[in-house]
Amino acid sequence: MRPLPRRRAALPVAVALTAALLAGFAPGADAPARASTASASTLTDDLDLLLADPRLAGATAAVKVVDTETGEVLYAHDAQRLVLPASTMKLVTSAAALDALGTGHRFATDVLATGRSDAGVLRGDLVLRGGGDPSLLAADLDALAQQVADSGVRLVTGAVAYDASRYDDVPLGSGWAWDDEPYYYSPQISALTLASDTDYDMGTLQVTLTPGEPGTPAAVRITPADTGVTVSGSVTTGQSDSPFTVDVTRRHGTGEIVLSGSLPAGSGPDDEWVTVEDPAEVTAHVFAAALARHGVRVLGRDPRAVTAPAGARQVAHHESAPLGDLLVPFLKLSNNGIAEHLVKEMGRTGAGDGSWRAGLARISDFLHRNGLDVTPARQADGSGLSRYDLVTADRYTALLSYARKQPWFATWYEALPIAGNPDRMVGGTLANRMQGTAAAGNVHAKTGSMSGVTTLAGYVTSPEGRKLAFAVLLNDFAGSSPRPVADRIAVRLASGPAPAAQLRSRVAPGTEGQVDEPVPSKGVRGRTWD
Known part of the structure; x- marks a missing residue:
C-alpha cells in the first residue's frame, strides 16, 4: 500500500497571496527575477511528493524553506514540531560561540613553576594548566617541553602536575549513551585534553594494527605514545x-584498551580510535615524556591533579589557532568534542563557570536577545549527541536567516560542509553527497545522523538567484535511512522543477547509501553518527 501524501502546514489563501504579491515578484540585488506563484506551487507539490517516500512511512518529517532576503516562507511542513536534531545542533552552538567569543578567540595552555629555581633546579612542581584547547597535539606538548628546557630548568624536585580546573569535572554530556563512551565521537570533556590527529578528536588515542604472518598477533602502535594507558587482548x-x-574498545570506567578479533594478512595497517579515561592525566603523561626527551629530569613519579597556586610563574605558553580557523574541522568533520568545549568556554568567559549549565544558559540568552527562540526547544549539549535535545525547523531557518546579516557570517558559511566537494576539508560530511547535481558546490549545510535520525540544514541558491535557508529534520524511522530524501529536497531547491520521475532520481547514482562522514570510520563500523 502506498503511503498517503505527507500533510503540509497550511497557510490561509489570503496570506499566501499577500506574501506572493509583496515578496514573490520583487527582484533583489543578486536575484534576476523572483519565482512566480506558479513556481511556488510547483515547489510545494514537489516537496510533498518527496516527503511521500516509502522510507518515511510512520516517520516524522519537519521541513521549512525560506527566502533569507525577504523572509518569505516558500515551504513548511510540521515546521513547529519538536524533533531530535543530531549534529545540526552545532549550528546553534557555533553561532552562539561566534557571538560570545568572536572569530579571534584562542585557547591557551601554560606550564607553571610552583617553586623557586636556582642553577637549573626547580624546587617545586611543574604544572601543566589546561585552558580548554580542543586542538592540543603531542607536538604542542613537545614544544612546551622545549620552552621549559630553554628556560634553563634541568631538574624538577617535585612532580609534573596538571590543572584542568578551568572547566568543571563533569566529563560526559547529559543524555549521552553509555555504550558510546569508547568511541571517538563521545570523548570525555576536560579543560586539559589531547588530540591524536589534526581532525582534533580530543580525548582519543589512535590504535594502529599491522598484520603479520597468518596465525601471528598483529603489531600494535598507540599514538600518541607514553600515555600511561594499558592494553589487553590481541588482534x-x-x-x-x-x-x-x-574490535578496539575501552573497558568501562577504566583506561584499559581491549583488543580482539582478526584482520587479513597483507591488508595493510588498520587505524582505530578509542577514547581515554581522564584526558587530563593522559595529557600530563605525554608531557612528562616530552620533558624527559628534552633533558628535563623530574624526581616526582606519576603526574597528579592540582589547582595551580596563585603565585606560580609561567615558564612556557602555547596558544591554539583562532576560533575562526577551528570552525573548519568543527563543522566540516562534525567534531563533537569541539562543540562541548565551546559550550564550557562560553560558560567560563561569561559567568566564570566552565560548565554545561552556564554555557547553555549563555546560548539561550543569545537566542532570546536576537529573537531566535521563535518556538519552544531544548538544548542539553553543544554537539547534538544528547537524546534530550529537541528543535524545530522554524528555529533553524530563523537562525540561518539571522546569521546572514552578522559580521562573522562569511567565516561560518565557508566552514559548513559543501555538497559534492571531495576535498574532506571543504566537502566535509557532504563530500560524497549530491555529487553531479545542481546542489554540488552550491549547498552549504550541516548534516546530522544518529539511530533513527537524519537531518540537514543550511543554505542553497535557487536557479533564480534566491538565497534560501532550509531545514530538513527526519526522525523516528526504523528501516532504511531516508537520507536520500533530504538530499533530493536540497537538489530540488538548487535545480528547480522537474517531472516526478526525474525529481526522485536527482541524487547521483551510487551515493544514496553512503554515510555522512567521508573519512575512515574511526572504530564505529556499523554505527551511524555525525
Whole structure:
C-alpha cells in the first residue's frame, strides 16, 4: 500500500497571496527575477511528493524553506514540531560561540613553576594548566617541553602536575549513551585534553594494527605514545581472504584498551580510535615524556591533579589557532568534542563557570536577545549527541536567516560542509553527497545522523538567484535511512522543477547509501553518527 501524501502546514489563501504579491515578484540585488506563484506551487507539490517516500512511512518529517532576503516562507511542513536534531545542533552552538567569543578567540595552555629555581633546579612542581584547547597535539606538548628546557630548568624536585580546573569535572554530556563512551565521537570533556590527529578528536588515542604472518598477533602502535594507558587482548592475523573482525574498545570506567578479533594478512595497517579515561592525566603523561626527551629530569613519579597556586610563574605558553580557523574541522568533520568545549568556554568567559549549565544558559540568552527562540526547544549539549535535545525547523531557518546579516557570517558559511566537494576539508560530511547535481558546490549545510535520525540544514541558491535557508529534520524511522530524501529536497531547491520521475532520481547514482562522514570510520563500523 502506498503511503498517503505527507500533510503540509497550511497557510490561509489570503496570506499566501499577500506574501506572493509583496515578496514573490520583487527582484533583489543578486536575484534576476523572483519565482512566480506558479513556481511556488510547483515547489510545494514537489516537496510533498518527496516527503511521500516509502522510507518515511510512520516517520516524522519537519521541513521549512525560506527566502533569507525577504523572509518569505516558500515551504513548511510540521515546521513547529519538536524533533531530535543530531549534529545540526552545532549550528546553534557555533553561532552562539561566534557571538560570545568572536572569530579571534584562542585557547591557551601554560606550564607553571610552583617553586623557586636556582642553577637549573626547580624546587617545586611543574604544572601543566589546561585552558580548554580542543586542538592540543603531542607536538604542542613537545614544544612546551622545549620552552621549559630553554628556560634553563634541568631538574624538577617535585612532580609534573596538571590543572584542568578551568572547566568543571563533569566529563560526559547529559543524555549521552553509555555504550558510546569508547568511541571517538563521545570523548570525555576536560579543560586539559589531547588530540591524536589534526581532525582534533580530543580525548582519543589512535590504535594502529599491522598484520603479520597468518596465525601471528598483529603489531600494535598507540599514538600518541607514553600515555600511561594499558592494553589487553590481541588482534590475530588471519589468512589473506579471511574476514575483518577487529574490535578496539575501552573497558568501562577504566583506561584499559581491549583488543580482539582478526584482520587479513597483507591488508595493510588498520587505524582505530578509542577514547581515554581522564584526558587530563593522559595529557600530563605525554608531557612528562616530552620533558624527559628534552633533558628535563623530574624526581616526582606519576603526574597528579592540582589547582595551580596563585603565585606560580609561567615558564612556557602555547596558544591554539583562532576560533575562526577551528570552525573548519568543527563543522566540516562534525567534531563533537569541539562543540562541548565551546559550550564550557562560553560558560567560563561569561559567568566564570566552565560548565554545561552556564554555557547553555549563555546560548539561550543569545537566542532570546536576537529573537531566535521563535518556538519552544531544548538544548542539553553543544554537539547534538544528547537524546534530550529537541528543535524545530522554524528555529533553524530563523537562525540561518539571522546569521546572514552578522559580521562573522562569511567565516561560518565557508566552514559548513559543501555538497559534492571531495576535498574532506571543504566537502566535509557532504563530500560524497549530491555529487553531479545542481546542489554540488552550491549547498552549504550541516548534516546530522544518529539511530533513527537524519537531518540537514543550511543554505542553497535557487536557479533564480534566491538565497534560501532550509531545514530538513527526519526522525523516528526504523528501516532504511531516508537520507536520500533530504538530499533530493536540497537538489530540488538548487535545480528547480522537474517531472516526478526525474525529481526522485536527482541524487547521483551510487551515493544514496553512503554515510555522512567521508573519512575512515574511526572504530564505529556499523554505527551511524555525525
